[in-house]
Amino acid sequence: MTGHTTGARRGRFGHGHHIARAATRHFHASTLLSKGISPAYVAERLGHDVRTLLRTYAHVIRHDDERVRAIVEDVLGVSAEDWLRTEAA
Numbered sequence: 001m002t003g004h005t006t007g008a009r010r011g012r013f014g015h016g017h018h019i020a021r022a023a024t025r026h027f028h029a030s031t032l033l034s035k036g037i038s039p040a041y042v043a044e045r046l047g048h049d050v051r052t053l054l055r056t057y058a059h060v061i062r063h064d065d066e067r068v069r070a071i072v073e074d075v076l077g078v079s080a081e082d083w084l085r086t087e088a089a
Contacts, residue, residue: 028045028046029042029053033057034060
């Protein structure tokens, strides 16, 4: 009977807890990165080095195209594409 209870606890709180914790960490990191928090700071919070963080969460940062365009346009007064074309010519 004791072994059965231990097995049930292991199944309920062991692997399931690990998955929930990993999902929470992923959500936390993805949310912070998508809101523009520094990858160095997010890596520090998770206990990663920046290289590991960027390898794992690069897909989150790459989705920032529209934000980047808006920031560049706001700062330069023209679209990034127009500015790059003008500078290259």
